[in-house]
Amino acid sequence: MNKNIWVIANWKSNKNIQEALEWVSIVGPKIPRAENLKVVVCPTFVALEEVKKAVQVGNFPILVGSQDLSPFETGAHTGDEAASLLKSLVNIAILGHSERRQQGETDEQVAEKVVQANNNQITPLVCVQDKDTPVPANCYLVAYEPVFAIGTGTPDTPQNANEVAVALKAKDVEIQVLYGGSVTSQNAKAFLQQDNISGVLVGKASLDAEEFVRIVDECYALQ
Ligand code: PGA
Numbered sequence: 001m002n003k004n005i006w007v008i009a010n011w012k013s014n015k016n017i018q019e020a021l022e023w024v025s026i027v028g029p030k031i032p033r034a035e036n037l038k039v040v041v042c043p044t045f046v047a048l049e050e051v052k053k054a055v056q057v058g059n060f061p062i063l064v065g066s067q068d069l070s071p072f073e074t075g076a077h078t079g080d081e082a083a084s085l086l087k088s089l090v091n092i093a094i095l096g097h098s099e100r101r102q103q104g105e106t107d108e109q110v111a112e113k114v115v116q117a118n119n120n121q122i123t124p125l126v127c128v129q130d131k132d133t134p135v136p137a138n139c140y141l142v143a144y145e146p147v148f149a150i151g152t153g154t155p156d157t158p159q160n161a162n163e164v165a166v167a168l169k170a171k172d173v174e175i176q177v178l179y180g181g182s183v184t185s186q187n188a189k190a191f192l193q194q195d196n197i198s199g200v201l202v203g204k205a206s207l208d209a210e211e212f213v214r215i216v217d218e219c220y221a222l223q
Helices: 017-030 045-058 107-119 158-169 188-192 209-220
Strands: 005-010 037-042 062-066 092-095 123-128 141-144 176-180 199-202
Touching: 005 092, 005 176, 005 209, 017 037, 017 045, 017 062, 017 209, 037 092, 037 209, 045 062, 092 107, 107 123, 141 158, 158 176, 158 188, 188 199, 188 209, 199 209
Parallel strands: 005 037, 005 199, 037 062, 062 092, 092 123, 123 141, 141 176, 176 199
Antiparallel strands: none
């Protein structure tokens, strides 16, 4: 069977509800249907519900993800979004992004979030900054995102990303590794062509609907 191809849009703190729905209306009809192609959009919490509805109404082959979730269960945790409350809206959660780690998020907190995600049937996608970042137990989707490459226009080389992916997969053969950091429609294919890379996590370039469709097309053409 062909390997899974993940193409994940990480909007970060961008797009109001109207902008989010416009993106879905452009991207949704253009995503090809294929069992091993997993296209995911991760909006802000504010836009999650509307994006989810728009994807369902359009019957688009797009999964919806969050960019974080709470390390705690429901209760007195002001500002936190518990996994049990998110699970009707999301299939996946990006956890441990370097932009959050720079704000003080620790490996331990990321591991607690992975537990919450798994307890609520949300697939955790943990971002690691290098091959030595711990991958929490029961996490099988990992994005290698070197800090120097995020939002800089200077991606890592596909060869180096592949080597890091090999090191990460050595921890558990079930792990699928994505690459993230300045991915565009110009370079996505070169990363996907690497044997150990199963997808891309796209920040800035995912905000432009047409560019995101081009990235999906480049990746899909490889299968
Ligand atoms: P970038 O961000 O594509 O804008 O570099 C990627 C990410 O931070 O997930």
